[in-house]
Amino acid sequence: MNATNANFLTRHDFLIRRLHSLTGLVPVGCYMVVHLLVNSSLMNGPGAFQTNVNQIHSLGRALPLVEWLFIFLPLIFHAVIGVWIIRSGKTNTDQYRYLNNWRYTLQRWTGVVAIIFIFFHVFHLHGWFHGEWWLENVARPWGMANFKPYNAASTLATALQGFLWPIFYFVGIVCCVFHLANGIWTMGITWGVWTSDRAQKGASIVCCIGGIGLLIVGLSALSAAITTDVQQARNVEDAMYKLRVDTGEIVDNPEKRYHAPESLGDSTEEASPDEDVSE
């Protein structure tokens, strides 16, 4: 028992812990899976990726609301409570070198890495807030908010140039994936889904396999992003953009586009023959 403000938390310990556990999976975990899957579509080329991104951004003005309500706030809740939980325990893998104890400790370490990673990751690409003032005066001067949804692949690839960012993303993805996979396993115990030893072992294997699968997805997205040819991608994206604006499938929003010092590009290559289903 450390701080006095822990009182509210301790009193509603159970509810908070269960909410924490729940938010880990729904929506945060689920979002992460979708996110990594979407990103991995970059393997099919910038067009496929752009199509997916467009789909997301077809939410238009609703998007920030959705982002905050269903992703950022739950994530922040999960993270804040996560830090509180971490502080309530004391890891002891030096004394008790059991596999599951390592997992416990790693769950905590990867949580901390996830906080840092996600904070910078969102800042780096998204910028956290959409307001022009924020973006102009804070995010961009710091070299952040690099992602342009209507130039998805190219801006992503640009942002990941060099070797520090890729390493950063690599570590972040590995940690988040472990955290989710192991988290689903512990969640099954927390909620009482798998109770017997055998069931717990079985679930552990399933989570492990799932985790490896997700890791492959996540890393392939990363490698696709790194290996994307920026110029080529931009051409594809710009062409798609024109097309979609013309058909009225997306709202013209220059802010979500890449603005180079000298704007050029016209080549018209079709990426994927997809129909968008925005409202």
Added chain:
Amino acid sequence: MSSPTHAEPVVHARPHKINVRILRQDGPGQPSYWERHQVDYEENMNIISVLQRIASQAMTVEGKKVTPVAWDCGCLEEVCGACTMVINGRVRQSCSALVDRLLKEHATEIELRPMSKFPVIRDLMVDRKRMFETLKRVEAWVPVDGYDDMGPGPKLSRAQQEENYPLSECMTCGCCVEACPQYTKIEVHRRPGETDDQYDQRKRETYAQGFVGAAAISQAVLFNSHPTGANIANERMAVLTGTGGVQDCGNAQNCVAVCPKKIPLTRSIARAGRAATLYALKRIFDH
């Protein structure tokens, strides 16, 4: 009757002396300090017999006269739970900690420390009242009407007995909570002028803020699965979902790895988790 014993033939060379390093503390709130002792090696020794020799020598390896090391023990066969301590960094019963095996782990020295999650009374003796208090809180008993002759108890299947029996072997030794990263030490110091009752009361209240720990969770599960015990299952669930309840478990599963009785604690924890889920849902919809 039986002379000093004779064990299985052992191949490795045995030492003549055993070095023991002990973390001592003269009383609650006092500083702790290391002390080194040496005893003659005998066959089939366990930590209890080492401590007995140390008590009878009452002298450190440097030849300094010291008070005997205080420790707790009882059955000497790992059923009473008294003799728990941290030996070579791992919590276990000192009566079943055989010197030969410890020397295999760490050849030059044996290190003894008191449990770190409980207030030290003296040396290797700690105060585990918190565990017993927790048993009270989770009402770890069968609420029978009385002790008159009312015929046999409820009939149980063999399968149910076999599921419950291991849980009922818990000897409140505290290994599980000592190794648990989520169970943290609570030490309540007496305030000047406080009466025994006030002090006890304050201790109880403070303990009630902490994690109940694997042993108590498992006991609650045991009694919830007994037909008569289940009559107060909701009261137990209220505690298990209250402050310091089952939700505080972080699934490190050290508890089950160190439990000397090999009690399937993580299964109990998961069962408690399931019951807590249902209990919480029921409370939401019943109100």
Added chain:
Amino acid sequence: MAEQRVVVVGGGLAGLAATMKLTELGTPVDLVSLTPVKRSHSVCAQGGINSCNDQTRQLGDSEWKHFDDTVYGGDFLQNQPPVKEMAYWGPKIIDLMDRLGVTFNRTQEGFLDRRRFGGTLYKRTAFAGATTGQQLLYALDEQVRRREAEGMVRKFEFWDFLSPITDASGRCVGIVAQDMVSMQIRSFPADAVIVASGGCGLLYGRSTMSVFCNGSAASRCMQAGAKYGNPEFIQVHPTAIPGADKLRLMSESARGEGGRVWVPRKAQDSRPPKSIPESERYYFLEERYPKYGNLVPRDIATREIFNICVNEGLSVEAGRMCVYLDLTHIQRTELDRKLGGILDIYEKFQGVDPRDVPMKIFPAVHYSMGGLWVGYSKSGDGGLVAGHPQNQMTNLPGLYAIGECDYQYHGANRLGANSLLSCIFSGLFVAPCVRTWIQNQSKSAHELPASIMQNAINAQEIRHKELLGSTGGENPYLIHQELGDALTRAATVVRNNQQLESAYEKVSELQQRAKACSLSDSGSWTNQNVIFTKALQDMFPIAKSILRGAQLRDECRGAHFKPDFSMPSLSEEEPAARRAEAERWCDRFEENNRRFLKSTIATVSDEEPQISYEDVDTSLIPPRPRLYGLVGAEVIEQVWKERVTSPQTTA
């Protein structure tokens, strides 16, 4: 009258049962114990608890037969009414424990499973794996915790009982005890005191008992004037494994589940036991006692092992008694289900899996049949009068004794799985008796002049201070070892008078030396040194009573065996001569009973035990030769049967 309270010293099965029942009846209890009661020695009990039951009944068993087996097993040295009452309570006690949630093993259909134990032909023993005592103790501990939560029980754990307090009339009105943590000495006024402090195995240095079983509480009562019954009857269990600190029991249940005791026919055969063929194994118990086989009573099994090892030289290991206890023919799953607890102990401490390799086992001091003398009130049907204040009361009014520390139930030898029964029985049974007693008192102990309590405290404080300051140079731990060695040599399986005499001298000398201990710790915080030394000093009255009692009892009875006074086996071959020999044997048997079928009563004055004898109530089952169907002794049984059925001898 002010509130009435009872002090219970000891929270083993007996003490907890009494506490639980007293609080149910509305009497608050102060429970004083050396250790958290959940850790009391009763946790060690492995094998089970006896009662006549539905299964055995159909084979002809009854409470009476259980009573008869107990008395026969105890060689008729116990007063029969309490034993009868206990046997008749057996089934009820099992039912109660079942209701309290004890995880007794179950049959396929869900009934309580039973196994056979020594000294009976019926499967009377209910069990919870091989940790029955633990399960029973926990069930009672839980109920007492429940009463504690309700405020009816105050626990004083890590407190050492120092002495009873008596008022001018000699009535026991409380106790003095010492907090082993803070070393505070205080009084606990009480309208009655129940001592349930268990056995005294620690006198022998190493035994199968816990470190708490030092007999100090009983000794302190004895020094306050209480009588001690049958001290010389110490049970040596045939099957244990030795360790540097303790002799660990391998329960009789191993044999109850089919375990077989044998030695190789060739002395110290060095082959691994599994490779010794059947024909070269000597299953000596089965051969000599075909009826009971490996489940003869403990005193007999132990003596047979002694005989095989010492007289016949067939010990598995040269130089000490050791035989095989073999379970390897039984299915592993069956073993794990029923004996897991003890097999784990063997494996843990010996490093060998007894499921694969026969265990090597040794005899070890195990139980004290003797204990504080207690009275009883006989009912019309030969049992006890329920609620009568004399039941379980020592000769100090208001001081009761129950459990292993009373002498009441097991006579000269205890049958396996009867002790847990006697402990719970005496605990439950004593509660209403104590209630009657306290209700009959005109004044509550809390209303007595404070000086009574203060004087008692002062006496203990003086003793404590003197000890802390003592500088005689003796080391209490070493004296304890010597005491253990002396008693183990002289007063275990086989006894003879010279040895007893010289052991007595040795023990007297040790007693003097124990007064001159220098303590390596003279502090006033958790001083285990001084607590131990006090317990050591208090071992002597009982130790000396054991030796003196044994010395004066020139016969063989149950666990007390003196070859110099043993009944000879029949040697005549020719039927008529053999019969005449058997007649003489029976004459001698009767003669011996006239002299020695008496309880030994020890008291102490000036450090010396005073021994007297008291008649035993054998009014329900007349004594008979205790042969257990020994091969070659059939004629004796025959002759005896004729004697009791012919009118002139049944007078």
